[in-house]
Amino acid sequence: MEIYLIRHTTPDIVKGLCYGQTDLDVIDTFFQEVEQIKPHLPATITTVYSSPLQRCSKLANVLFPTHTITYHAHLQEINCGDWEMQHWDEIPKQALQPFLADFVNVAMPSGESYIDLYNRVTACFNQITKQPKPIAIVAHGGVIRSILSHITNTPLIEAFNVFKLYYGCVVKIMTDNNEGLTYQILHNVLPLQPEQHKPSVL
Template structure:
């Protein structure tokens, strides 16, 4: 074997070693985000942190979710918004759910449980022009929601969970998806989410 062959072998060995050690330090957390099922509320009503129950077809709605999401899996950590419409689904997935207030939906303040048509048009137009930074009267801005959801994510990342399931709301899921995929918040609502929809991400 000549020196050129030896050098090629050494290069291959070094590349293999580098790939191996990089793989040891590359960590991905599997995140399964689930939007709650259909809430029991009339269409056209503004609701965020109001504790709305779910409709009577709940057990039918969750069947596809139960087929796709691991139940009481020892390698999975389960998180949920404490609001009833999320809590009922989370309880079907695990006996050890961790509830976190940072996973609650946007707080619409004085607009909660009002018909959208009954909300002051001037205030509504201002909010719709800049929904990221402007809040509903006595409510929370979307950037505020984003701050708490990303704070939640940053906290659990350092705990080195292998897999996590999060049962939450459309606003929370869009916020986390935007953060992980580096999507501007103004574009985050391009993600359409049906009730009971599942979104899987790696982070």
């Protein structure tokens, strides 16, 4: 069992904007980030899956130019609904409070909760694991955290603290000695500017 989870490179987005399924492009360091990712991927990868959003599809096409890439909607980032492309600090506090109090179970207006994301991602992942290996999955931070939470039985509420995953990270999933699944972070570079996925003041 070898599955490589690859997070997209740095998106072209102003810090503090709420984005999930908005189809963002990537910044001009893309090819530099790609070169940092490549050494951590084996030449033997057989099967490639990707989120259809361009920040992932661009990376998948550059990393695997000779492969047939399967794009799957269930590998998209969380749907932020009415909050897509709003600045976190400008969303009314009364609207934010229920979600911030229980983001695992409470959905963003017209969007998803973390458990919604987790359920669709893990259903997709369980199907992907049946395909020829090694496998690469090019996806988003929320998607990769959902998969790692799934294989390690980590409570979703702890996922952001347990799994520090930066743009362009590469995580290898493999079989452990008990025939379960474990993971190893192969590449994970701290960005110069930290990401912001919640209000700056709570």
